[in-house]
Amino acid sequence: MTVAISAHTYARLLGLADQAPLECLGLSPRTLASAKTLGYNQIGQVRSTSRQTLLMDLGEERAEELARALHDFGMRPREDHAS
Numbered sequence: 074m075t076v077a078i079s080a081h082t083y084a085r086l087l088g089l090a091d092q093a094p095l096e097c098l099g100l101s102p103r104t105l106a107s108a109k110t111l112g113y114n115q116i117g118q119v120r121s122t123s124r125q126t127l128l129m130d131l132g133e134e135r136a137e138e139l140a141r142a143l144h145d146f147g148m149r150p151r152e153d154h155a156s
Contacts, residue, residue, distance in 0.1 A: 090148060091117025098142035104135045120148060 078086075093116045095108055111130050113119050119127070119139055127136040143149065 088117075090146075091115065091120060095119070098139070098146055100138060100142050104131070104138045107131055107135055108139065116143070116146070116148060119143065 095105060095114060095116060097116065100108070108119070108131065113122070120143065122130075124136065124140075127139060130136075131139070
């Protein structure tokens with residue numbers, strides 16, 4: 074079964090997902106704690122942060138875990154903010 078939604082509805086759903094807490098991503102306790110300590114509390118904050126900044130803030134292992142968790146959640150980094 075295929076479901077089609079309008080671009081407007083998709084944008085609204087994406088906006089709601091961006092507001093979801095990081096806990097929704099199923100991260101390891103250590104990565105979640107590190108991210109929250111640095112002020113990353115919502116999925117949208119991670120999506121809008123460049124990969125380079127995430128690498129500098131969290132290190133390669135945790136930044137990769139976040140990227141995998143976003144992918145598994147069905148989300149991708151925002152292209153207009155990636156570097």
